[in-house]
Structure formats: structure tokens, C-alpha cells
Amino acid sequence: MKKFIETLKNIWTIDELRQKIVVTLALLITYRLGTHIVLPGIDPNALEAVKGKTTGLLGLFDQFAGGAFSQASILALGIMPYISASIFMQLVTILVPQFQKIQKEGESGRKKINQWTRYLTVLVTVFQAGAYITYLQSPGYKEALIPAYEPFFVISTIILLTAGTLFVMWLGEKITDKGLGNGTSLIIMVGILARLPQSFLQEFTAKNSKGGGGVLVFIIEIAILVAIIMGLIVLVQGVRKIAINYAKQIVGNKQFGGARQFLPIKVNSAGVMPIIFAQAIIFIPTIFAKFDTTGDFMKILNDHSNGWYMLIYSVLVIGFTYLYTAIIFNPKQIAEDLKRNNGFIPGVKPGQPTADYIGSVMDKVTLPGAILLAFVGILPGVAQKLGVTGGFSSFFGGTSLLIMVGVILDTLQQIETHLLMRQYDGLMSGGRIQGRQAVSSSPIG
Known part of the structure; x- marks a missing residue:
């Protein structure tokens, strides 16, 4: 126990490591706060009956999103669209010779692929957002929809879900650059541990x-x-x-x-x-x-x-x-x-x-x-x-x-x-x- 306490002291005395830990914790807390912000047009009090009730693959998706999926949060889709786009681009750079050449261009090639990954993330998010809107109109969630906001619900939800995923993607990149560990992995892990x-x-x-x-x-x-x-x-x-x-x-x-x-x-x-x-x-x-x-x-x-x-x-x-x-x-x-x-x-x-x-x-x-x-x-x-x-x-x-x-x-x-x-x-x-x-x-x- 004494050695463990001494190790913690050593960790905290290293300025660079202490700053990385503080930045990582601050960004992860920001993400967790965002998962509790409900989409406009949905009554948060009416969601209590369906919170945490998702099962199967939807339950797994909800787990990766830290519970935001079942809570109809602005971060409901979480980091998963970015992961899907990243995996696709990773396979493309391995299988397609033209993309292999771009990847071998060094920093400039990496920036190009990262930019294309972000564009693809937007397309994937918009597609998944459309399916998620249909899911929110199913029994259980439908009762939580506010009728007066219905004319604006579809377009505002697609915009907010896309912005939410891009925000989570940005958080993950900042953790990787300025914090400790792989940002995307840590965001998923925090969402899992939250439950x-x-x-x-x-x-x-x-x-x-x-x-x-x-x-x-x-x-x-x-x-x-x-x-x-x-x-x-x-x-x-x-x-x-x-x-x-x-x-x-x-x-x-x-x-x-x-x-x-x-x-x-x-x-x-x-x-x-x-x-x-x-x-x-x-x-x-x-x-x-x-x-x-x-x-x-x-x-x-x-x-x-x-x-x-x-x-x-x-x-x-x-x-x-x-x-x-x-x-x-x-x-x-x-x-x-x-x-x-x-x-x-x-x-x-x-x-x-x-x-x-x-x-x-x-x-x-x-x-x-x-x-x-x-x-x-x-x-x-x-x-x-x-x-x-x-x-x-x-x-x-x-x-x-x-x-x-x-x-x-x-x-x-x-x-x-x-x-x-x-x-x-x-x-x-x-x-x-x-x-x-x-x-x-x-x-x-």
C-alpha cells in the first residue's frame, strides 16, 4: 500500500503527466455532461419509463454512447459514426493503391485522409440520424415528443445529432493530442463504465x-x-x-x-x-x-x-x-x-x-x-x-x-x-x- 501511495505521488509530481491527466479528466467530464442534454422537442420527464430499457444490439449501442442513446441526448449517436468511417477509411487505404500512395505522403497525406474521414463521418451520422428519428417515433418515445415542436423536430434533430457526433469526435482528438491515452477509446470506455x-x-x-x-x-x-x-x-x-x-x-x-x-x-x-x-x-x-x-x-x-x-x-x-x-x-x-x-x-x-x-x-x-x-x-x-x-x-x-x-x-x-x-x-x-x-x-x- 505504501508503494502504491508513493507511485501516485510520483505520478502527480511529473508536470507533463499531471497536465495530461487533468486535461483528459476535464474533457471526459464534458462528454458525460453532454450525454444528459436531451434533444429539443422531447420532454425529459416523459423518458423515465424507457431509460435504460434498450436491449440487444441497441443496448450495446446505448452502452457505447454512455446511455445517451436511450436518453434521446444530443450525443445519442456518440462516437460510433466516426469509428465506422475510420474503419472504412483504414480498409480503403490498405486495399486501394491510390489511397496507399496518399498515406505514404507523410503528414500531408495523413491530413488528407483524416479530412476525408470527417466528411464521411458527417454522411454516416446523417444516415443514422434519420433512422434514429424513426426510432424516437416508436411507442415509448413517441409519448415524450412535444406536439408543438413537431414541424421542426426532424431537421433540428439531424443537425444536432450530426453536430453532437462531430463534437465527440473533436473531444476524442483533443484527448489523444493533449491528454493521456487514445481519446476515442477512453470515451467509449467511460460510457461503458458509467453503467x-x-x-x-x-x-x-x-x-x-x-x-x-x-x-x-x-x-x-x-x-x-x-x-x-x-x-x-x-x-x-x-x-x-x-x-x-x-x-x-x-x-x-x-x-x-x-x-x-x-x-x-x-x-x-x-x-x-x-x-x-x-x-x-x-x-x-x-x-x-x-x-x-x-x-x-x-x-x-x-x-x-x-x-x-x-x-x-x-x-x-x-x-x-x-x-x-x-x-x-x-x-x-x-x-x-x-x-x-x-x-x-x-x-x-x-x-x-x-x-x-x-x-x-x-x-x-x-x-x-x-x-x-x-x-x-x-x-x-x-x-x-x-x-x-x-x-x-x-x-x-x-x-x-x-x-x-x-x-x-x-x-x-x-x-x-x-x-x-x-x-x-x-x-x-x-x-x-x-x-x-x-x-x-x-x-x-
């Missing part, structure tokens, strides 16, 4: 009610949740190391190379992206259905505990894991870089044989990683089937838990880097904290 106390209390109340199982069952659930988190940390940080040797070079009187290093192949190289891709694909029919989930097929897609949903979801996650890993991981490029720097894998010829070897190792490592990722994705539905309340079950796995674990690891890694740079002790005595920064350059880390 944890309420979900925790609901689960505790449910277990203490008649026939709920009592405190013992609740303690067992907490123990299982802690075990799942520990397993996720292993999944996020797990690597398969390939030994790399570098040939000795003598220049003048100095010797270079001859060192032995390792090429780390992550078990989960794709990070949380396959789960987000899978949920995005499943969510598309919901958007085209104007958020109407009453149909039989839509009920399956919005029920996490449904067996068919789990099967479809698992297949999509495994498929996208291999697809995204193949996109971001290029064995041929790695083999060329090794050859250029006089590096080689012991027992493997340089060039194409090295690329084939790295590719085969990557495939073998990706398979268990993909299966574990799919299992993590369906854990909330499994927990719900076993009697855990809907809100609390979402913390047993899926995107929510993966993002929280990954973002916390990344943030702690940045804090530890600042401490070690100034010759303070790190946060861990058993070794350095590893984050996900080398995994992906996507907006969610």
Missing part, C-alpha cells in the same frame, strides 16, 4: 431477492468475472516469439549486429476489430429496419442469448479475425525488412521461405486467438442464459470488456513510460506493462 454501478446494484438486488440465489451466488459471479478479466489480459498480451539472428558486420574497428532478437507474433493481432466488424454487420439490418426489432429475424439478431445469434456471431468473428490479421500483417514485407537488415530466422532461408514460415506461424497462432475471441464475444449471452441480469452480463465479455481491458492496459503503459523516463519505479515490480499500441492504428487502439 457499471447501476448494473452492479441491479445484479446484487436480483440475487438477494426471493429465489435469486443469495449473496454467495453473487460472490461467485464476481469471482468468475475477475477470472475472465485475467484471461483477457493474457489474450491481449499473449505472444509467440520467433527468434531472429542478425549477421555480424565490421565497420572500421567497430562490430555491428550479431545480436539475437525476437519477432513477437500476437495471439490476438486483430485486437477488438473483428468483434466490432461482426457487430457492425449484424447491426446493418437493424439500421435499415429503422431500429424496429419486432420481426422474427430481427429478434434473433438482437438477442445475445439466442443460439442462432451466437453461431452467426462466432463465425463472423473468426472470419474477420483472419481477414483483418491478413490485412494488417504482411509476412512478405517483414521478410524483406529482415533481409535488408541482415536478419534471418535460424534454419530458414531468407526471402520467400522466411515469409512462408512467418505466415504459417501466424496462421497457427491466429486460429486459437480467433476461437478465444469468438468465445469472449458470446460470453455475455452465455452469462444471461445462466441467470445473470442483462445489464451486468454485458461486462462478462464481448466488446465492452475487451475495450475496457485494452484501454486500461494502454493508459497504464503510457503512465509507466513517463515514470521510467524520469527514473521512477514502474507500476509493476514483475515487469513492464504491455498495451495494444503495436496491434492496430485504428481509432479504438
Whole structure:
């Protein structure tokens, strides 16, 4: 405990780190305040009956938006349109040669792609805003609409939702530039954590009610949740190391190379992206259905505990894991870089044989990683089937838990880097904290 207090003091004594923490907290608080501002034309008092009642994929969307979706807030769409646009642009820059050239132009190319991403975010937000307006006109929310404001409701809502998403996007960029950690990831994590106390209390109340199982069952659930988190940390940080040797070079009187290093192949190289891709694909029919989930097929897609949903979801996650890993991981490029720097894998010829070897190792490592990722994705539905309340079950796995674990690891890694740079002790005595920064350059880390 004494060491922990000393570490906190060290963190606060570093001026740069203290400023980053203050800026990050101020911007996150601003975001949380914005989620409670209700759209014009809606009576906030009439929303009490439907607040927090969204379930399935809409519940997940609401969780990412920090509850703003169900509260009909001006930030109801949150950061998700920007993430969708960023993912699309990231794939385009990898798959389209013209965009690859622009990306390689350096800072100017990056600014162009960022600007196009913002334009695409506006288009995505306007499209989703139209669907959200239809959702607000459904039973439950329709009663909260103020009749006198109805002629202006559609246009004002589209403008405000678009402005709200752009504001959240700006907050995320400012946190990344001036604060601590990845801004977009932190905004999503804060939205998820905002619902944890309420979900925790609901689960505790449910277990203490008649026939709920009592405190013992609740303690067992907490123990299982802690075990799942520990397993996720292993999944996020797990690597398969390939030994790399570098040939000795003598220049003048100095010797270079001859060192032995390792090429780390992550078990989960794709990070949380396959789960987000899978949920995005499943969510598309919901958007085209104007958020109407009453149909039989839509009920399956919005029920996490449904067996068919789990099967479809698992297949999509495994498929996208291999697809995204193949996109971001290029064995041929790695083999060329090794050859250029006089590096080689012991027992493997340089060039194409090295690329084939790295590719085969990557495939073998990706398979268990993909299966574990799919299992993590369906854990909330499994927990719900076993009697855990809907809100609390979402913390047993899926995107929510993966993002929280990954973002916390990344943030702690940045804090530890600042401490070690100034010759303070790190946060861990058993070794350095590893984050996900080398995994992906996507907006969610």
C-alpha cells in the first residue's frame, strides 16, 4: 500500500503527466455532461419509463454512447459514426493503391485522409440520424415528443445529432493530442463504465431477492468475472516469439549486429476489430429496419442469448479475425525488412521461405486467438442464459470488456513510460506493462 501511495505521488509530481491527466479528466467530464442534454422537442420527464430499457444490439449501442442513446441526448449517436468511417477509411487505404500512395505522403497525406474521414463521418451520422428519428417515433418515445415542436423536430434533430457526433469526435482528438491515452477509446470506455454501478446494484438486488440465489451466488459471479478479466489480459498480451539472428558486420574497428532478437507474433493481432466488424454487420439490418426489432429475424439478431445469434456471431468473428490479421500483417514485407537488415530466422532461408514460415506461424497462432475471441464475444449471452441480469452480463465479455481491458492496459503503459523516463519505479515490480499500441492504428487502439 505504501508503494502504491508513493507511485501516485510520483505520478502527480511529473508536470507533463499531471497536465495530461487533468486535461483528459476535464474533457471526459464534458462528454458525460453532454450525454444528459436531451434533444429539443422531447420532454425529459416523459423518458423515465424507457431509460435504460434498450436491449440487444441497441443496448450495446446505448452502452457505447454512455446511455445517451436511450436518453434521446444530443450525443445519442456518440462516437460510433466516426469509428465506422475510420474503419472504412483504414480498409480503403490498405486495399486501394491510390489511397496507399496518399498515406505514404507523410503528414500531408495523413491530413488528407483524416479530412476525408470527417466528411464521411458527417454522411454516416446523417444516415443514422434519420433512422434514429424513426426510432424516437416508436411507442415509448413517441409519448415524450412535444406536439408543438413537431414541424421542426426532424431537421433540428439531424443537425444536432450530426453536430453532437462531430463534437465527440473533436473531444476524442483533443484527448489523444493533449491528454493521456487514445481519446476515442477512453470515451467509449467511460460510457461503458458509467453503467457499471447501476448494473452492479441491479445484479446484487436480483440475487438477494426471493429465489435469486443469495449473496454467495453473487460472490461467485464476481469471482468468475475477475477470472475472465485475467484471461483477457493474457489474450491481449499473449505472444509467440520467433527468434531472429542478425549477421555480424565490421565497420572500421567497430562490430555491428550479431545480436539475437525476437519477432513477437500476437495471439490476438486483430485486437477488438473483428468483434466490432461482426457487430457492425449484424447491426446493418437493424439500421435499415429503422431500429424496429419486432420481426422474427430481427429478434434473433438482437438477442445475445439466442443460439442462432451466437453461431452467426462466432463465425463472423473468426472470419474477420483472419481477414483483418491478413490485412494488417504482411509476412512478405517483414521478410524483406529482415533481409535488408541482415536478419534471418535460424534454419530458414531468407526471402520467400522466411515469409512462408512467418505466415504459417501466424496462421497457427491466429486460429486459437480467433476461437478465444469468438468465445469472449458470446460470453455475455452465455452469462444471461445462466441467470445473470442483462445489464451486468454485458461486462462478462464481448466488446465492452475487451475495450475496457485494452484501454486500461494502454493508459497504464503510457503512465509507466513517463515514470521510467524520469527514473521512477514502474507500476509493476514483475515487469513492464504491455498495451495494444503495436496491434492496430485504428481509432479504438
